[in-house]
Amino acid sequence: MTTSLYIDGEWAQAPATAIPTHDPATEEVIEQVGSADSAAVDAAVAAARSALSDPAWAGLLPAQRAALLFRLADLITEHHEELAALETRDQGQPIGISRMVSAGGAAEHFRYYAGWVTKIQGSVNPVSFPSTLHYTRKEPVGVTALITPWNFPLMILAWKLAPALATGNTVVIKPSEVTPLTSIRLVRLCEEAGFPRGVVNLVTGGGDVGAMLSEHMGVDHLSYTGSTAVGKLIATASAASNLKRLTLELGGKAPSIICADADVDAAVAGNISGSMLNSGQVCAAYTRFYVHSSRHDEFVEKMAAGIAGLPVGSGSEESTVVGPLVSAKHLEHVERLVASGSEQGAQLVTGGGRVDRRGYFFEPTLFTGVRDEMSIMTEEVFGPVHAVTSFDDADGLGGVIAAANNTPYGLAASVWTNDIATSQRLADGIKAGAVFVNMPPVPDAAAPWGGYKQSGWGREMGPQAIDAYTETKAVWLHYGG
Ligand code: NAD
Numbered sequence: 001m002t003t004s005l006y007i008d009g010e011w012a013q014a015p016a017t018a019i020p021t022h023d024p025a026t027e028e029v030i031e032q033v034g035s036a037d038s039a040a041v042d043a044a045v046a047a048a049r050s051a052l053s054d055p056a057w058a059g060l061l062p063a064q065r066a067a068l069l070f071r072l073a074d075l076i077t078e079h080h081e082e083l084a085a086l087e088t089r090d091q092g093q094p095i096g097i098s099r100m101v102s103a104g105g106a107a108e109h110f111r112y113y114a115g116w117v118t119k120i121q122g123s124v125n126p127v128s129f130p131s132t133l134h135y136t137r138k139e140p141v142g143v144t145a146l147i148t149p150w151n152f153p154l155m156i157l158a159w160k161l162a163p164a165l166a167t168g169n170t171v172v173i174k175p176s177e178v179t180p181l182t183s184i185r186l187v188r189l190c191e192e193a194g195f196p197r198g199v200v201n202l203v204t205g206g207g208d209v210g211a212m213l214s215e216h217m218g219v220d221h222l223s224y225t226g227s228t229a230v231g232k233l234i235a236t237a238s239a240a241s242n243l244k245r246l247t248l249e250l251g252g253k254a255p256s257i258i259c260a261d262a263d264v265d266a267a268v269a270g271n272i273s274g275s276m277l278n279s280g281q282v283c284a285a286y287t288r289f290y291v292h293s294s295r296h297d298e299f300v301e302k303m304a305a306g307i308a309g310l311p312v313g314s315g316s317e318e319s320t321v322v323g324p325l326v327s328a329k330h331l332e333h334v335e336r337l338v339a340s341g342s343e344q345g346a347q348l349v350t351g352g353g354r355v356d357r358r359g360y361f362f363e364p365t366l367f368t369g370v371r372d373e374m375s376i377m378t379e380e381v382f383g384p385v386h387a388v389t390s391f392d393d394a395d396g397l398g399g400v401i402a403a404a405n406n407t408p409y410g411l412a413a414s415v416w417t418n419d420i421a422t423s424q425r426l427a428d429g430i431k432a433g434a435v436f437v438n439m440p441p442v443p444d445a446a447a448p449w450g451g452y453k454q455s456g457w458g459r460e461m462g463p464q465a466i467d468a469y470t471e472t473k474a475v476w477l478h479y480g481g
Helices: 038-052 062-078 080-091 095-117 153-166 181-193 207-215 228-240 264-280 296-308 328-343 398-404 420-429 464-468
Strands: 005-007 010-012 016-022 029-035 132-140 143-147 170-174 200-202 221-225 245-249 254-258 286-292 347-350 365-368 385-391 412-416 434-437 470-478
Touching: 005 038, 029 181, 038 143, 038 170, 038 200, 038 207, 062 080, 062 095, 062 153, 062 181, 080 095, 080 153, 080 181, 095 153, 095 264, 143 153, 143 207, 153 170, 153 181, 153 221, 153 464, 170 207, 181 200, 207 221, 207 228, 221 228, 228 245, 254 264, 254 398, 264 286, 264 296, 264 412, 286 296, 286 398, 296 347, 296 365, 296 385, 328 385, 385 398, 398 420, 412 420, 420 434, 464 470
Parallel strands: 143 170, 143 221, 170 200, 221 245, 254 286, 254 412, 286 385, 365 385, 412 434
Antiparallel strands: 005 010, 005 200, 016 029, 132 470, 347 365
16 A cells, blocks of 8 residues: 655555545556545644644745745756656546646646746735834645645645645645646655655544545635635635635536637647547536537538547557546536436437447547536536537627527636637626636646636635735734824
């Protein structure tokens, strides 16, 4: 069994149930990873609490803290190929994605936030009191729990860990039990980078371990990425315990609007990137396609041919564009939703079933004739499934904006047009944390990421993450009569 607990600078075996992690391309068990029990979770939180005020961490000058983050970024770069290969094995990602988005994106995040450490500022404020100096300072929020999902385990951990450490917090990491391996490896690199003991702690296991953290009185802030259903459980647990601050990055059901004037070939290429990245296992993946009626048939024909022609294979093969889904359980979820599409009257144009080979592969699938109330339009599929319908803008863009917003989610959206006014009207009307005009959904360390409505609370990345991981203290100093 893999040694998977890292508490107060010591590695230990997890005492409770071992959970197998699989190679999704072969279905083979890669390793068994144990689960933390409540004593291990308590110990990890206590270690993080104690490190928070330890001069070895709290006493570091900003430039010294920045140097640790830069060192970690360099170590990720040194181990780039190893991390990418491990992510592909555990998650199934095509190796090109693991290299560029996962290993490359993680290093980029640590560099970006290392740059912030020496630039985190408060303000001096013009309060209306005589002889009073008023200023604010940003302080670490405290012990931060980081709970991550299985779709981009390394990159999403970096989204959280980099700003948490940059702002002087201490952390307890809980990776997804489905894909824990790159998180364990990253924590070993944190150790090598020289973060003082107790600053970075790791507990492995499933939802029960996540629940222990969300209920814990010793956790000050929790950053979670995963399903909306679990996000609600975490919000309830926070409210019932110590009102720990929450950053929640939840589900999505991104619309993509292809306007009458769009360059259809460019739209097809961009939408394939936007929908098929990591086999559609992306929270911002384009899933609901609203195509202007004058371009609908052309778009459907080209999109269906495009996705059907993508090379499907193991993520470890360089030529693969579509890898497997992450697990047998997730494959069943995608199959169930695709079956509901046909049952509810959508027309299947391409795909629709498992790929006839070992591994959790599902065919790139496209439906037309969908209606807003169908399950494939309302539920998060998180797979290579496209639901296409048409719209008419004879009376303006209000109808398609209303349809795009007809979802409890609001993470991302996409617009395809060469008309600036149309793009801005759609960007104004769509309720989503990010609107991508003529491009697929890309993350960037400098760009805030997060959702409207039930896609979450708060923002990660960009300068906004500095706010998420700090408290603002206002200091009032009266200095005269
Ligand atoms: P999930 O909700 O099943 O699990 C996510 C994490 O939560 C795992 O570590 C899991 O062990 C833990 N967990 C499960 N139950 C818990 C509980 N009761 N309390 C605390 N933690 C618990 O999500 P998933 O299936 O791993 O990931 C897919 C979901 O993540 C999709 O809904 C997707 O949209 C979302 N996602 C969102 C973003 C974003 O940025 N908004 C990014 C990636 C994925």
